[in-house]
Amino acid sequence: MAAAKKGGLGKGLDSLITNKVGATGTTDAVRIPEPDKEVIFVKITKVEPNREQPRKNFDEDSLLELSESLKQYGILQPLLVQDKKDYFEIIAGERRWRAAKMAGLKEIPVIIKKLSEQEIVEISLIENIQRENLNPIEEALAFKRLLNEFHLKQDEVAERVSKSRTAVTNSMRLLKLDERVQQMVVDDMISTGHARALLAISENDKQYNLAQQIFDEKLSVRETEKLVKKLQNQKPELPKKAEEDKMSLFYEDMEQRLKSIMGTKVAIHYKNKDKGKIEIEYYSNDELERIIELFQSIHQTKI
Structure with missing residues (x-):
């Protein structure tokens, strides 16, 4: 698996995990001196994903490719989990967990952490941003959750994920789009540049119809901006x-x-x-x- 990107994210998740774990499938725990960083192997059936994690979409081809790698080399980076008594809930590493299941692994390495709900959301968000796993809408929803549920300000959210406040603001503006247009962004039918241009259209149906036109005619962002400007300058006329x-x-x-x-x-x-x-x-x-x-x-x- 490719190494995690660290650009602009300071220590990020690499500060949480310092050792690599092999693919032996042994139940021996690898001891790490720092507190709260003990790597242990647990049955994969005892691990479940966090339903509230930002990422909702997983590419099946990418998972299959990763699962083939795991068959040969095992999981090189433990999952972060929290103990829910009856099971372990994933904080970070759901993609590795899914690929491990596909690879038929019986046990996986984990680090058990005690974290607040806010910290869990932040870590999940950071991990996905580091690996560029989130689509623009998932990322915007994660930012919104940090703002609404944990009462953070936009500059605080920006600081935690090492993005500019403008980037966070522009990301969240995408949630003002019609839901059908948001899904088109998720499905890569239109880009975020197209989506931002469509924000100038207030009527949902017009917004969606224009998004369909962008996709059908393969309009560039610049062409879209010109079209939106033209529509805005048109005077409203009564239907015939x-x-x-x-x-x-x-x-x-x-x-x-x-x-x-x-x-x-x-x-x-x-x-x-x-x-x-x-x-x-x-x-x-x-x-x-x-x-x-x-x-x-x-x-x-x-x-």
Whole structure:
């Protein structure tokens, strides 16, 4: 297995584990002088993952590759676990545990730690960041948990994972995306650059439709930013049908008002909002005379 990355993370997990453990499968414990760092072998069936750990997705091909390595060399880095009386819960090393099960190992090396819930989350997060195992959404959710559950500030979270506050803030902004778009990020259908550009679109359906367009047309981040800007500059327009319905209701009202004045059926035929014609029906010469007299009386009243 590749060595853990240490860039910017200070001592990180390497400060917790100083010795390597071979693949013999022996039950002999390797003694480490520092307190709380004794490596022991336990049955793999007594070890279970932490359901609250940040990482949720594991690449099956990568696990299979690691399991083949474990068959030859064993687990070179013990798992960190906490004692839950009936079983050991993984703090760090779930990927190694999964690969060990695939490799058919019966026992695995562990270090039992006594840690607070906050420390467990931090260690799990750091381990995954070191190995670049988390997808952007998993990472953002882990940061959010540190903020909400343990009441840390963003700069405190940034300090613990050796990232800038801006990086933590930008990561958590991804959680404002529509859930369907978040899943597209998880599935590598769009990049975090595309996702950040989509944050400017407030309507979920528009956001998701645009994400689909990015994927289908293989748009670059720059092309996406231009498209988002173009959409933002467009003035909202009423749908054509809605506009027609609005005009129809207006002229129906006008027809009723004219009908009450004329005392007969009146129809308004409009070409657009400024032009049209009025059709007045009559059913006898006497009624026609009455309508003409009505217009004359209106005209005389104005004079």
